[in-house]
Amino acid sequence: MKKALTIAGSDSGGGAGIQADLKTFSELGVYGMSALTAVTAQNTLGVQAVFPMEPAAVAKQIDSIGSDIGTDAVKTGMLFSADIIEAVAEKIKHYQWEKVVVDPVMIAKGGASLLQKQAIASLKRYLLPLSMIVTPNIPEAEVLTERAIRTMEDKKAAAERIIKLGAKHVILKGGHDENPEESEDLLYDGHTFTLFQSKRIQTKNTHGTGCTFSAALTAGLAQGLPVNHAVSRAKDFIQAAIQYDLGIGNGHGPTNHWAYREYALNKGSVNAQG
């Protein structure tokens, strides 16, 4: 049984954060574990409140897992503060975990801050160098590189800068792009750029797309897929999850974590791998 650990915040509404991660791990046949960094009071309309955990409480949860169960891959999501980031980085080093996916979560779709501004320097300094792959969306990549991103050339330059910060791979996600036809994600390993394209689905129900994508990627790494295959399958997983949305809540609804197994895998309607 392959295992994956998510170090992230709780979304009470169930569409993003720890809940999205565990649902995704489960759908892909990986045993999921969690270390909570924060509790958010959240639904499809927005984030009503954030209650961060003590850094020591985050570290203790990771120790409980690391000292007994172990893990095949780890992802980080909402980390909130510099102190939590430093505690997490120390534990990742201590347990010598290498398959580390860093989703540099900063702002929720409604605009609520999930990472304090002062914590960005710590993210770059302590966590990115430990990551096998970092998964920014365009606004997050702009913050990490302190440059605006408009064109494909900008995207490539941003990916190069992020690799210089110490990440081994970067996947720059295009969900926030202006392109009405396609949602394209750019993978860079320090040598080669690979573009993963899919049809853009017109929907307001995209709550938790980033978490779900990075969790699917983490599950793939836990199962031993090479990075490009794990990205490709994660792209298929999120495509199905957005396409067959559930219509839950009054705002930006969650994606459908069952859809990949129910529709995509069986009908072969997407390029499933792994």
Ligand SMILES: Nc1ncnc2c1ncn2[C@@H]1O[C@H](COP(=O)(O)OP(=O)(O)OP(=O)(O)O)[C@@H](O)[C@H]1O
């Ligand atoms: N409307 C869409 N149609 C198809 N794919 C999409 C759409 N929106 C996002 N995606 C895909 O979903 C994945 C997550 O991308 P996105 O840029 O939305 O992440 P994010 O902004 O971090 O998500 P979140 O808002 O949950 O933090 C990417 O693979 C992206 O291409």
Ligand SMILES: Cc1ncc(CO)c(N)n1
């Ligand atoms: C807890 C949590 N993590 C991440 C996101 C980003 O989608 C969110 N909205 N909530």
